[in-house]
Amino acid sequence: MSKKLLICMVGLAVIVSACAAYANCGTCAKDKKKAKQNKFIAGNGLSNATDAKEAGAEAATLAKGGLGSHDAKIVIVFAGRKQTSPAMIEGIATVFPKEIIYGCEGYGPVTQAGNLNDNGVAVIALGGEVNITAAAVAGEGKGSERYLNCGKALGEALKDAASKESKGKVVLTFGDQHVGDNKHFANGLKSVLGEKFPIIGAAAGGANNKEVVKGEIVTGTNVGILMSGDFELGLAREGGKGGEGFIKASGDAFQRAVGKNKDNLVMSFVFDCGGRRGAMKKVEDGLQKEMDNMRAPCGNALIFGFYGGGEIGPVDNDSPSEGVGYNISVGSIFVK
Numbered sequence: 001m002s003k004k005l006l007i008c009m010v011g012l013a014v015i016v017s018a019c020a021a022y023a024n025c026g027t028c029a030k031d032k033k034k035a036k037q038n039k040f041i042a043g044n045g046l047s048n049a050t051d052a053k054e055a056g057a058e059a060a061t062l063a064k065g066g067l068g069s070h071d072a073k074i075v076i077v078f079a080g081r082k083q084t085s086p087a088m089i090e091g092i093a094t095v096f097p098k099e100i101i102y103g104c105e106g107y108g109p110v111t112q113a114g115n116l117n118d119n120g121v122a123v124i125a126l127g128g129e130v131n132i133t134a135a136a137v138a139g140e141g142k143g144s145e146r147y148l149n150c151g152k153a154l155g156e157a158l159k160d161a162a163s164k165e166s167k168g169k170v171v172l173t174f175g176d177q178h179v180g181d182n183k184h185f186a187n188g189l190k191s192v193l194g195e196k197f198p199i200i201g202a203a204a205g206g207a208n209n210k211e212v213v214k215g216e217i218v219t220g221t222n223v224g225i226l227m228s229g230d231f232e233l234g235l236a237r238e239g240g241k242g243g244e245g246f247i248k249a250s251g252d253a254f255q256r257a258v259g260k261n262k263d264n265l266v267m268s269f270v271f272d273c274g275g276r277r278g279a280m281k282k283v284e285d286g287l288q289k290e291m292d293n294m295r296a297p298c299g300n301a302l303i304f305g306f307y308g309g310g311e312i313g314p315v316d317n318d319s320p321s322e323g324v325g326y327n328i329s330v331g332s333i334f335v336k
Contacts, residue, residue, distance in 0.1 A: 168228060
């Protein structure tokens with residue numbers, strides 16, 4: 001089966017959106033703190049503007065502000081379906097180089113600033129010392145074989161970088177999948193990278209869903225972003241049942257992913273379910289309650305992700321990643 005492969009390799013790292021002040025610290029403590037932060041630097045932004053270009057520019061500007069003096073090495077955008085357009089990319093590209101922009105559409109983005117707008121635009125910019133390999137694969141064919149082979153091809157594109165020695169490693173993936181498809185896609189990735197290699201992500205969901213690769217809108221494509229470096233991971237996945245049950249499960253997932261490492265938490269990636277979102281919206285203030293449960297373990301750390309049509313992740317750090325539905329998958333990143 002023929003496939004189109006797009007691969008971009010960059011060296012990078014990720015920081016919490018606001019730099020801490022160290023005026024009262026001694027010189028040695030200050031240097032250690034800065035060294036710790038430079039291991040993983042990130043800034044993110046969320047815009048609810050109705051104009052797609054304006055929303056892209058606003059979210060990107062907020063994200064750039066979080067980087068301080070650091071340059072962005074890669075930019076990821078998650079946005080509602082109406083906003084995912086060339087105009088949105090044009091707005092982001094007024095702030096960041098177009099060729100480093102990746103992302104996809106979904107049922108609504110999630111950041112620490114909120115999760116209420118189906119058509120919001122969320123942008124995260126990463127820079128620093130973490131190593132990144134980004135790859136995109138568009139496959140041909142139908143059914144489970146298409147997604148299995150697509151996962152294998154994406155794994156092949158990432159395997160050389162994944163094989164290098166590193167304290168922390170994780171693959172973020174998103175794009176052309178849905179519940180059912182994502183099981184085969186995840187199995188394809190694991191067949192190359194290893195059964196317990198950490199993989200977290202979500203499907204854009206729906207027919208002809210849109211992905212962003214190097215600043216261009218594409219369809220039928222899956223993206224994989226391998227991050228490796230001097231960091232630790234906290235991984236969790238929960239399901240729940242019914243609106244109230246989903247709200248509780250989201251809090252449980254974040255609590256387990258963060259654990260007792262809140263003081264070392266840089267950020268949490270979150271991949272939630274559009275079906276869960278619909279059920280939680282039927283509960284009074286349901287989405288706000290879920291957001292409160294997400295924030296509670298994270299303090300001031302960043303949160304970034306979206307509601308998709310199928311989730312990928314492990315139940316915990318010792319379990320294999322699986323493609324499922326009606327779940328929330330969380331990947332927390334810690335730097336000591």
